[in-house]
Amino acid sequence: MIDFKKELERYKSILDVEHIEDKIDREDMKDLIDVLKEFNKAEEKHKFGEDQ
């Protein structure tokens, strides 16, 4: 038997048609390479902090 409340949680509101361009954030433009680059940057920063 379907648990209505739990099932309802699976539904999310859909992006409104108005001002779509304003709702495009950085996450939408990010790919794995960007993530790796950020991770690399963070690691370098961490290393620099350790050295100091």
Added chain:
Amino acid sequence: MEGRCPYCGELIYERPYCLNCKRDVRWVQKIYTISKAYFYKGYQEAENHHLTSAEIYLKKAVYYNKYNSAARNLLGLIYYESGKISLALKEWIISEAILKEDNFATHYIKQIQEQPKLLVTAKDSIHLYNKALLYLQQGNEDVAIIRLKKAVSLNPNLVEARNLLALCYIKGKQFFKANEQIKEVLRIDPTNPKALTYYKEVSKEDIEKIMPYEIEYVPRQSKKQVQPAKIINRGPTLAKYVANFIVGALCMFCVQTALILPNEIQNYKSDLFKAKEAEEKLEKLLQEEKLMNEEMIAQLKADNEKIMKEKASAELNASKIAQKTKLTEANQYYLEKDWIKAADTLYNIAASLLEEEDALIYANLKQEVYERAASKLYEEGYSQYRIKDFVNSRVSLEKALVYEPTEAVLRKTLYYLGCIEKENANIEKAKYYFEKVVKEYPQTNESSWSSNQLNALNS
């Protein structure tokens, strides 16, 4: 498919390194290959109208390469097909921002902009769905169902609204109505997981048996079949878009293979040839430079050797001249009968540097001068001893020893040197001189004087 260097942002196409920053981008190409694989998989699913599966694969393709505009455009089409026009527009806008030329997204956006009614309908249906979701969260199911029904009537492809409506019907045990919505969703997207779950759930129920609260609904349907005013079959449109996309991709591939690649290969070959030529030239120049340097070093070494020899020869000549000058000087002192100065000068001459003739003069002068100089020095020393000028006396007597004095002069000189040492309280040195006289010149006056002196010193 486009790809950009993560270090400098330059287009890299399928090269293993970036032409701009020269860095290795093979790892990027590997990631892009994965993106391509997901795109093809998504494309296959889209062909079979498996929208949810296609969406999953295409999202991954975009995640692996945000510049994969083909995947992004197809993802937009999938959203469009499932009624989420806003999400479709979003993907196409991003796609257009990333790739400005020859992008299908521009065409899709233009098409939607040309149908303002479609946009209004989409906007309203999404608004109704969002509102209905809010009502359901607040427990207001009846109002939600009204909103959802309206949303579905405005945008029949909005699968999320249909699914939610089906869920509401299931909750209200209106399985007949739920089944209707589920079937419609599965017709649009046969892989829709929510619809499949509901279908499974509803299948358990005996939906053939009309429940009392559905009776009103069923006869009305049986009396008059409700038909939508216009059946919008988006299959052909999607197929057209996909076909357009494939033709475009094939054209790009042909252009790449037939025009760009050969030209690039030719450029690489030309660059390689030029680089090799430059390397050979450089090698040749280096070899020549090396040879020149070696020759120069050999020449410099020879010159240096010659100069050193000339220097040594000049020094020798200068020394010989100096010796000859000293000999002339000594001869002058000899003629002036200044025996001591003559002896001093002769003593400072390096005989080995004299020529044969001069060496002979040197030997004769030495024979003539040394003895006389020794006698003169002894006399001076003795006179100074007598007036107790022991310092100067010792200098004169020691100098006399140097100029090979006669035996008589030598004995006396040694004796008086002993006396001076005695006066200066240098007992050991005094004893040395006296013992030498006693030992080397026995039976002489100096020997008996020395003996007496020794006795006195030993007592």
